[in-house]
Amino acid sequence: MNIFKLSIKNIFNKPLSSSISLALLVLGVGIISLLLQLNTLIKDQMDNNLRGIDMVVGAKGSPLQLILSSVYHIDSPTGNISLAEAETISNNRMVGSSIKILYGDNYKGFRIVGAEKKFIELYKGVIKEGKDWDNPYEVLVGSKVYEKLKINLGDELISSHGLRETGQSHDEGTFKVVGLLKPSNSVIDQLIITSPQSVWDIHETHDHDEHENENEHEHEHEHEHDNREITAMLIKFKSPMNIIQFPRQINENTNLQAAVPSYEISRLFKLFGFGIETLSYLAYLIIIVSGFSLFINLFNSMRERKYEMALIRTLGASRFQLSTMIIFESLVLTISGFILGLLFSRFGVMFVSSLMEESINYNLNSLKILNEEYWLLGLSVLIGVVSSLIPAIQVYKMNISKILADA
Amino acid sequence: MLKTKEVEFNYDNQMFFKFQNIDLNSNENLLIIGESGVGKTTLMHLLAGLLKSNSGSIKLFDKELNQMSSYQLDSFRKNNIGIVFQRPHFVNSLTVKENLQLAQYIANKNDNTRIESILKNLNIFEKSNKKTNQLSQGEKQRVSIALAIVNSPKLILADEPTSSLDDNNCSKVIKLLKKQATDFGAQLIVITHDSRLKKHFKKSIEL
Numbered sequence: 001m002n003i004f005k006l007s008i009k010n011i012f013n014k015p016l017s018s019s020i021s022l023a024l025l026v027l028g029v030g031i032i033s034l035l036l037q038l039n040t041l042i043k044d045q046m047d048n049n050l051r052g053i054d055m056v057v058g059a060k061g062s063p064l065q066l067i068l069s070s071v072y073h074i075d076s077p078t079g080n081i082s083l084a085e086a087e088t089i090s091n092n093r094m095v096g097s098s099i100k101i102l103y104g105d106n107y108k109g110f111r112i113v114g115a116e117k118k119f120i121e122l123y124k125g126v127i128k129e130g131k132d133w134d135n136p137y138e139v140l141v142g143s144k145v146y147e148k149l150k151i152n153l154g155d156e157l158i159s160s161h162g163l164r165e166t167g168q169s170h171d172e173g174t175f176k177v178v179g180l181l182k183p184s185n186s187v188i189d190q191l192i193i194t195s196p197q198s199v200w201d202i203h204e205t206h207d208h209d210e211h212e213n214e215n216e217h218e219h220e221h222e223h224e225h226d227n228r229e230i231t232a233m234l235i236k237f238k239s240p241m242n243i244i245q246f247p248r249q250i251n252e253n254t255n256l257q258a259a260v261p262s263y264e265i266s267r268l269f270k271l272f273g274f275g276i277e278t279l280s281y282l283a284y285l286i287i288i289v290s291g292f293s294l295f296i297n298l299f300n301s302m303r304e305r306k307y308e309m310a311l312i313r314t315l316g317a318s319r320f321q322l323s324t325m326i327i328f329e330s331l332v333l334t335i336s337g338f339i340l341g342l343l344f345s346r347f348g349v350m351f352v353s354s355l356m357e358e359s360i361n362y363n364l365n366s367l368k369i370l371n372e373e374y375w376l377l378g379l380s381v382l383i384g385v386v387s388s389l390i391p392a393i394q395v396y397k398m399n400i401s402k403i404l405a406d407a
Numbered sequence: 408m409l410k411t412k413e414v415e416f417n418y419d420n421q422m423f424f425k426f427q428n429i430d431l432n433s434n435e436n437l438l439i440i441g442e443s444g445v446g447k448t449t450l451m452h453l454l455a456g457l458l459k460s461n462s463g464s465i466k467l468f469d470k471e472l473n474q475m476s477s478y479q480l481d482s483f484r485k486n487n488i489g490i491v492f493q494r495p496h497f498v499n500s501l502t503v504k505e506n507l508q509l510a511q512y513i514a515n516k517n518d519n520t521r522i523e524s525i526l527k528n529l530n531i532f533e534k535s536n537k538k539t540n541q542l543s544q545g546e547k548q549r550v551s552i553a554l555a556i557v558n559s560p561k562l563i564l565a566d567e568p569t570s571s572l573d574d575n576n577c578s579k580v581i582k583l584l585k586k587q588a589t590d591f592g593a594q595l596i597v598i599t600h601d602s603r604l605k606k607h608f609k610k611s612i613e614l
Binding site: 313 | 448449452455457458477478481482484485486490492496497498499500501505508509510511512513514554558
């Protein structure tokens with residue numbers, strides 16, 4: 001038996017009032033920690049997919065939509081742009097490198113992207129099994145796609161038109177899996193990647209299905225039409241200085257749209273940020289309320305337990321030991337509240353990431369403790385000490401003789 | 408062993424007590440008897456070092472209580488004095504055994520065999536793992552005696568231990584207290600208004 005054990009016994013002796021304070025604290029700490037975790041994870045994920053892309057060129061529309069669709073692959077594209085126009089831009093002297101990407105189809109909800117091979121290099125994709133594509137209709141498959149759909153080398157994938165699972169399927173759109181990519185923790189994990197030519201070919205045929213009066217084409221036929229289109233082009237500048245001037249030039253002088261991902265994402269986070277801030281104020285309020293509830297608990301239990309305290313003093317415990325016991329009781333509650341709050345937030349992160357994986361094929365799992373969470377620990381300890389201070393001082397000043405004489 | 412001289416105490420300048428001198432030798436028990444309102448509890452708290460007198464001297468085991476700090480009094484109390492209260496008090500979150508362990512911990516002791524032997528001696532060993540609010544009145548009183556003697560005090564102070572008991576139980580409890588004091592080598596001072604106890608003590612003073 002010691003003072004620490006006694007504190008714990010006292011807490012368990014009053015499970016109801018202890019658990020109310022505890023629940024409030026868990027909720028407050030949990031919400032803040034969940035917000036911090038999600039914010040950091042999403043930001044990391046976003047930044048991770050952003051490296052090497054200074055600007056995206058695509059069809060006119062919402063710049064944020066353009067970024068979300070062609071960098072993060074989570075929104076519909078704004079439309080297509082002509083290959084010829086894209087070539088003009090990529091030949092500009094300010095452009096360091098450019099990658100053309102085009103969409104059209106999906107396989108069971110996973111997007112099939114036609115892209116130049118530089119696209120895979122951009123995300124540091126490495127082939128785990130098989131080889132790179134050499135011919136049209138050969139595809140490389142990202143790690144999450146083959147894990148989820150159990151795709152193996154040599155499988156044939158029949159694509160559907162559009163970016164959602166429900167699109168009309170092309171019988172002609174049969175892709176052959178020639179390579180599987182290692183997990184890269186970037187967007188290519190959830191993509192099926194093929195050569196631009198494959199996508200052009202399949203949509204040539206597709207268009208002809210719809211307009212039957214036109215002449216039949218063999219789809220192996222070389223298409224050198226001017227009217228070939230791409231969805232977007234990812235651009236890296238020669239010098240970071242160009243980021244100010246060049247997008248504006250494109251937006252003003254062409255019918256294309258240029259968007260800067262880092263700018264759009266920080267705009268997005270500002271929008272998020274308002275909600276996150278409001279929610280975290282609310283959570284801090286809950287933590288403060290938990291402090292009050294803790295204080296009221298301790299204060300009441302001091303009154304109920306005054307004979308007990310007097311007894312412990314007559315047994316020879318010092319004022320200091322008794323005050324320590326009260327502060328311990330409070331700290332045990334707040335520190336376990338903190339730990340449970342972190343657990344709560346981790347389950348929250350897992351839950352949210354499982355939701356997100358369902359809907360947009362993103363995965364956010366990480367369980368490391370953030371610096372801000374150490375601050376939360378400090379805050380919990382502070383709440384524990386502050387809320388127990390007055391009861392502890394009361395116990396310290398307690399007149400045992402008077403309490404015992406009144407009994 | 409105990410020598411008091413001209414001890415005076417007043418509460419907020421309203422109630423004033425002046426106590427007669429006490430002189431008690433080693434190996435003697437003492438009964439202090441008095442009507443309500445003559446300051447029995449006050450005297451007991453003074454002897455236990457829970458209160459400090461305004462003037463006079465209380466010398467217990469050759470130590471002058473009035474010259475000790477509050478911290479020194481706590482420490483003196485845990486090493487020398489066991490108290491049996493009129494109404495038993497316990498730490499309610501703990502079992503009988505844990506209450507006794509807590510008392511030992513406070514006095515920097517740890518001796519489970521002593522706890523067992525005390526509980527057996529008081530016939531409540533089978534209640535060791537019961538919470539104190541599950542005990543009957545008589546059991547509570549015996550546990551409070553156990554709490555008073557667990558740290559082998561040299562002096563046991565008992566405040567009205569028999570006031571609410573019938574004759575039969577009164578004599579049982581006082582015999583039990585005396586036996587425990589003898590068994591564990593302590594002196595006993597009982598403070599009460601209960602005149603039935605006179606016949607059990609050779610030495611008594613009236614306030």
